[in-house]
Amino acid sequence: MKAILSSLVQPAFIAVIIAFWWLAPPAWVNNPNAILFAVIATTALIQALEWVKERHIGWRMTRQEFFTDVFYVVLGFTAIDFLTSHLAEDPLKAFKVALGLGTPWIAHLPFVAQVALVIFLVEFGQYWMHRGMHNFTPLWLVHAPHHHITQLNTMKGAVGNPIELFLISLSVIALLDVPLTAVLCAANIGVAVSSFAHANVRLDPPRWYAFVFTTIRHHSLHHSVPYEDTRCNYANSLIVIDRMFGTFRNGEAEVVGQDERKRLSIREQWLFPAMPVIAMVKARRVQPAAGSV
Ligand SMILES: [Zn+2]
Numbered sequence: 304m305k306a307i308l309s310s311l312v313q314p315a316f317i318a319v320i321i322a323f324w325w326l327a328p329p330a331w332v333n334n335p336n337a338i339l340f341a342v343i344a345t346t347a348l349i350q351a352l353e354w355v356k357e358r359h360i361g362w363r364m365t366r367q368e369f370f371t372d373v374f375y376v377v378l379g380f381t382a383i384d385f386l387t388s389h390l391a392e393d394p395l396k397a398f399k400v401a402l403g404l405g406t407p408w409i410a411h412l413p414f415v416a417q418v419a420l421v422i423f424l425v426e427f428g429q430y431w432m433h434r435g436m437h438n439f440t441p442l443w444l445v446h447a448p449h450h451h452i453t454q455l456n457t458m459k460g461a462v463g464n465p466i467e468l469f470l471i472s473l474s475v476i477a478l479l480d481v482p483l484t485a486v487l488c489a490a491n492i493g494v495a496v497s498s499f500a501h502a503n504v505r506l507d508p509p510r511w512y513a514f515v516f517t518t519i520r521h522h523s524l525h526h527s528v529p530y531e532d533t534r535c536n537y538a539n540s541l542i543v544i545d546r547m548f549g550t551f552r553n554g555e556a557e558v559v560g561q562d563e564r565k566r567l568s569i570r571e572q573w574l575f576p577a578m579p580v581i582a583m584v585k586a587r588r589v590q591p592a593a594g595s596v
Pocket residue numbers: 433437446450525533
């Protein structure tokens with residue numbers, strides 16, 4: 304009975320989020336702080352579950368990990384959000400107006416279908432971006448800092464090089480006429496699913512949930528130490544997309560990280576894509592000195 308109840312926690316989160324946005328008065332939906340509060344509450348609840356149902360003792364939250372994670376969550380809500388709005392969404396909206404693109408039929412779909420459509424389109428784009436990051440060296444260099452994390456926790460999905468965080472935030476939703484409530488609800492569900500997929504929480508959901516949505520089991524496998532073992536389970540929230548494109552792999556990992564499993568500082572995470580160039584410059588400086596001895 305207890306196992307059944309705990310397996311229903313993740314589906315219950317999604318049901319509550321859908322009900323919340325479906326029933327939210329327009330004044331709440333149009334308040335720009337509403338999504339912020341909803342996402343903070345969702346994240347805080349999942350983070351609290353790490354103390355109640357811990358998955359691995361080695362992933363236990365430390366002060367250093369907590370403040371790093373919070374730094375990246377704040378970065379996501381401020382600088383990354385600003386860049387996405389100004390460099391991607393605004394130009395896409397202008398492009399939509401210039402071409403006279405209209406999709407008014409979306410507003411006539413049932414609310415849950417609108418939300419599902421947004422989640423699928425966002426996830427479809429993220430899947431290919433993420434898969435590209437694991438198959439194209441320049442993109443891997445910006446994504447690798449996310450794989451250098453040595454433990455998984457609720458907010459770890461927000462941790463990475465800022466270029467990666469910008470690239471992974473891109474989507475085509477601004478081209479469509481999706482009602483704001485559905486967009487916010489989809490964003491809230493995306494945060495809940497991907498937070499659970501990184502959380503140090505042992506609440507294994509039912510099989511149907513794990514067939515459709517990404518779970519910590521499958522995402523921890525994506526964080527395996529050998530690089531080749533990371534090339535599976537790319538979907539941030541909808542693991543069913545990996546099943547569709549043949550990149551799904553079953554299993555789970557407890558030991559996570561990359562190479563020697565060295566934890567990167569925030570500075571190292573930001574400088575990581577430039578490391579080959581920095582190493583080259585350093586090697587050139589050393590060479591003449593060695594020759595002169
Ligand atoms: Zn990855």
